[in-house]
Amino acid sequence: MVKEKIKENKTYNIAQSYWGEVFFRLKKNRMAMLCLYILLVIILLCIIIPIISPYEIQTTNMEVKDQKPNLQHFLGTDLIGRDLFTRLFYAGRISLGIALAVVAVECVLGVVLGGISGFYGGIIDAIIMRIAEMFMSFPFMIICITFAAVFGNSIHNLIFVLAVLNWPNIARIVRGQILILREMEYMEACEALGISDIRRIFKHLLPNVSAYIIVYATLGMASVILVETSLSFLGLGVSPPTPTWGNMIQEARNMLIIQQRWWYWVPPGIIIFISVMCFNILGDGIRDAIDPKMKR
Numbered sequence: 001m002v003k004e005k006i007k008e009n010k011t012y013n014i015a016q017s018y019w020g021e022v023f024f025r026l027k028k029n030r031m032a033m034l035c036l037y038i039l040l041v042i043i044l045l046c047i048i049i050p051i052i053s054p055y056e057i058q059t060t061n062m063e064v065k066d067q068k069p070n071l072q073h074f075l076g077t078d079l080i081g082r083d084l085f086t087r088l089f090y091a092g093r094i095s096l097g098i099a100l101a102v103v104a105v106e107c108v109l110g111v112v113l114g115g116i117s118g119f120y121g122g123i124i125d126a127i128i129m130r131i132a133e134m135f136m137s138f139p140f141m142i143i144c145i146t147f148a149a150v151f152g153n154s155i156h157n158l159i160f161v162l163a164v165l166n167w168p169n170i171a172r173i174v175r176g177q178i179l180i181l182r183e184m185e186y187m188e189a190c191e192a193l194g195i196s197d198i199r200r201i202f203k204h205l206l207p208n209v210s211a212y213i214i215v216y217a218t219l220g221m222a223s224v225i226l227v228e229t230s231l232s233f234l235g236l237g238v239s240p241p242t243p244t245w246g247n248m249i250q251e252a253r254n255m256l257i258i259q260q261r262w263w264y265w266v267p268p269g270i271i272i273f274i275s276v277m278c279f280n281i282l283g284d285g286i287r288d289a290i291d292p293k294m295k296r
Helices: 002-028 030-052 084-120 122-137 140-151 155-181 185-192 197-233 245-253 255-260 262-290
Strands: none
Touching: 002 030, 002 262, 030 084, 030 262, 084 122, 084 155, 084 197, 084 245, 084 262, 122 155, 140 155, 155 197, 197 245, 197 262, 245 262, 255 262
């Protein structure tokens, strides 16, 4: 019993020191930390502003319609008198929530299937990888248009189609790492001890690729935000009146609004740019902190 506890503590300390070292290297990357703080501020504002704002996101007021930014409406109002400042940060909840949900679902699918594929190899690996290649060969925009036309462009449908089309990316990453790790001596020891396949995959292999999953998830957030913006701009994203950053910037399709009502589309455009840039820089920073050899 005592030996087992000592062994567990030693393993825990090794893991703790590894992630502590990663965080220490990340803290030395000032740009990555700045982006982390900016993202935390954006997330905090998206949570707080809609709660404390005196304006409802769907409430219309024709008396104050189409106003420029002022002290009562910091980002002005739209053509039916809705406060754009409140809607911008409520839209952030939806856009960031969609991105988080898509990344979570595709990571679960990709990690499980990629782990099984890399661990067992052979016919199982071939089947899963052919399925992954099939999904990757689908014309992305055509699938999204078809899916939206058949099932409607709700939030749940958007999350589903984006996750299903993107899981092969993380699956291939996990599979590649598992193929390397399964040949390690400690995995041979696990097999000799009679440890079950499920335990070897989920306890001894996947934790060792968690760093790559974190990097992928961070960069994936930026990708999904851009995809949601693109689909909403084409009218295939979340349907109004539910605001997202994408369908707020959709107003820019009207030339009159582009020229005369900058406050409709510039703020969501700026916050999309900042969020995507910060997620990308933070993802690169985490990657460099995990594996300094990858730093250019």
